[in-house]
Amino acid sequence: xxxxxxxxxxWARRYMGTVRHDLARSNxxxxxxxxxxxxxxxxxxxxxxxxxxxxxxxxxxxxYGISPDRVFISNGATMGIFLACAASLEPGDEILLETPNxxxxxxxxQHLGAVIKTFERRFDRGWQVxxxxxxxxxxxxxxxxxxxxxxxxxxxxxxxxxMLTIGQIARDHGARVIVSEVYLDAxxxxxxxxxxxxxxxxxxxxxxSKVYGxxxxxxxxxxxxxxVIHRIHEVQDYIAGGMSAPSQSLALLALSxxxxxxERCKRIVQNNLKIxxxxxxxxxxxxxxxPEGGTVALLRLPAPLDAMDLSxxxxxxxxxxxxxxxxxxxxGFIRISLGIDEEVLRAGxxxxxxxxxxxxxxx
Numbered sequence: 117x118x119x120x121x122x123x124x125x126x127w128a129r130r131y132m133g134t135v136r137h138d139l140a141r142s143n144x145x146x147x148x149x150x151x152x153x154x155x156x157x158x159x160x161x162x163x164x165x166x167x168x169x170x171x172x173x174x175x176x177x178x179x180y181g182i183s184p185d186r187v188f189i190s191n192g193a194t195m196g197i198f199l200a201c202a203a204s205l206e207p208g209d210e211i212l213l214e215t216p217n218x219x220x221x222x223x224x225x226q227h228l229g230a231v232i233k234t235f236e237r238r239f240d241r242g243w244q245v246x247x248x249x250x251x252x253x254x255x256x257x258x259x260x261x262x263x264x265x266x267x268x269x270x271x272x273x274x275x276x277x278x279m280l281t282i283g284q285i286a287r288d289h290g291a292r293v294i295v296s297e298v299y300l301d302a303x304x305x306x307x308x309x310x311x312x313x314x315x316x317x318x319x320x321x322x323x324x325s326k327v328y329g330x331x332x333x334x335x336x337x338x339x340x341x342x343x344v345i346h347r348i349h350e351v352q353d354y355i356a357g358g359m360s361a362p363s364q365s366l367a368l369l370a371l372s373x374x375x376x377x378x379e380r381c382k383r384i385v386q387n388n389l390k391i392x393x394x395x396x397x398x399x400x401x402x403x404x405x406x407p408e409g410g411t412v413a414l415l416r417l418p419a420p421l422d423a424m425d426l427s428x429x430x431x432x433x434x435x436x437x438x439x440x441x442x443x444x445x446x447x448g449f450i451r452i453s454l455g456i457d458e459e460v461l462r463a464g465x466x467x468x469x470x471x472x473x474x475x476x477x478x479x
Contacts, residue, residue, distance in 0.1 A: 271407025
């Protein structure tokens with residue numbers, strides 16, 4: 117069986133970490149061992165429960181307000197997305213996918229043989245889900261809806277009323293809603309809730325990578341109804357025998373400090389948002405919808421500047437990396453990181469301004 121390459125991840129492996137000013141990363145800067153407060157007593161090397169360590173599942177279940185048997189620990193969020201899709205889809209099933217989108221949300225169901233339809237989030241509507249368009253696109257053939265909250269790549273949130281309506285529409289058509297929520301814990305907007313808290317047919321995907329700065333643990337999870345979790349167990353038997361015990365024990369430690377770690381993320385991001393907003397005031401050629409949290413921002417380029425050309429120029433001439441929106445089905449935009457050191461952001465934005473001058477002069 118052929119796997120289609122995931123172009124964004126291939127590009128990221130090739131270029132991230134190779135430049136002086138990396139504005140392409142989507143996670144908060146890595147949390148150190150000292151910041152987390154790790155001691156050898158925190159590291160469990162014992163037997164692994166294939167669904168995840170009971171204490172870790174109990175901790176996550178408490179955050180979602182569900183029972184621990186509705187939580188499954190996965191090898192990162194992308195594996196969680198794969199497991200949720202594999203548990204929900206058969207070849208030929210129709211899914212509804214948001215655009216712009218995170219590429220694995222497209223590639224995974226494509227690989228599983230799904231028929232992919234889309235609904236559009238638009239810049240001129242603040243990247244919000246248009247419920248009227250959404251409802252028109254859902255039909256009796258729709259088996260799953262795939263989306264993100266906070267939205268990747270824009271950082272815009274979907275409020276509880278709208279998420280409830282999305283769930284009701286899906287329920288009326290017999291479809292599930294799979295929501296990647298890896299940025300949700302760093303939302304600035306009060307009251308945003310995980311999808312699974314709205315009941316069946318909602319599925320939440322989470323991880324410790326983006327907001328908590330612990331991507332090296334490779335800990336993600338799926339929170340869903342019992343039927344989905346039961347099916348995930350069957351799928352998991354073909355993949356691996358459960359997550360690493362040391363990673364799960366450190367994840368449990370991190371979740372015990374969740375409030376402090378999410379505040380760390382928000383503090384870094386809000387400081388960088390002020391820097392970016394000030395820079396944009398001096399460069400009104402760019403457009404944006406200010407993110408409501410998370411660790412990334414999406415900038416609209418002045419026409420007719422091409423995002424791939426700009427990204428290549430920045431990398432080759434200025435040792436600076438930004439993500440072309442083309443990887444998210446979105447031409448004429450770039451995504452930049454807000455989870456990095458202030459001096460890296462300032463230098464990268466200065467180089468972005470120089471690159472704009474280069475293309476403007478050349479034109």
